[in-house]
Amino acid sequence: MAPPRKYATEEERREARRASQRRWAERNRDKIKAKQERSREAKRAYDRERYQRLKEEVKARARAYYLANRDRVLANVAKWAAENPEKSRAFKANWKARNPDNARANYVRREYGITLEDERELLAAQDHRCLICGIHESGSTKGRLALDHCHETGQIRGYLCTRCNSGLGQFRDSPALLLAAAEYLVATETAKDFDPDGEPE
Numbered sequence: 712m713a714p715p716r717k718y719a720t721e722e723e724r725r726e727a728r729r730a731s732q733r734r735w736a737e738r739n740r741d742k743i744k745a746k747q748e749r750s751r752e753a754k755r756a757y758d759r760e761r762y763q764r765l766k767e768e769v770k771a772r773a774r775a776y777y778l779a780n781r782d783r784v785l786a787n788v789a790k791w792a793a794e795n796p797e798k799s800r801a802f803k804a805n806w807k808a809r810n811p812d813n814a815r816a817n818y819v820r821r822e823y824g825i826t827l828e829d830e831r832e833l834l835a836a837q838d839h840r841c842l843i844c845g846i847h848e849s850g851s852t853k854g855r856l857a858l859d860h861c862h863e864t865g866q867i868r869g870y871l872c873t874r875c876n877s878g879l880g881q882f883r884d885s886p887a888l889l890l891a892a893a894e895y896l897v898a899t900e901t902a903k904d905f906d907p908d909g910e911p912e
Contacts (some may be wrong), residue, residue: 823858823867830858834870841872844905848872 718724736743762769762810777784792799807814816827825833839848841856848856848870856870859879873880882888896902 819858823860823865825867833867837870841875842869843871843875845909846872850908 720725738755789855812827815830819825819827834848839856840846841848841851842859848854852873857873857876858875859868859871860866861868861884879889881891893902
């Protein structure tokens, strides 16, 4: 004679099994989390190792896809950035921090049409010093000189410290105003001598 059935229907059996699994999971949360973290770390390690092996191939493939689908890629990036402004800002800041040379190269190419090598040659030609006050870039704000240019023509004039670059802007790039300011300081006997190596900017 067959033993009596424990569950009246197959669905009851399945529900009892699911309930048992839920109780087990509730009792073993820490074990489950630890196993999941080990699995994630193993996958991250595998992905890192695989990327190192195939880095050049992956980059070439990504570059080829970008060139073939540039408009669509840029449209998707712009759409995502508009929908996620905080994440977009955080991503850009993190990328710039990890890739300072690339970030600077992108900036000078986009804003001034020169390469990073061009910028380095220009700085070396003026001994990494402000063309107005002579302060070295190491003493300038953020340890970098500003690339001064004519806002009307876009012509690059040279590298200035932040104070001198801002000063030109405040005087609206007008030689007449700058001369008038110099004459004013002399006339009021408040002009000062400046030692570019005497104090940081």
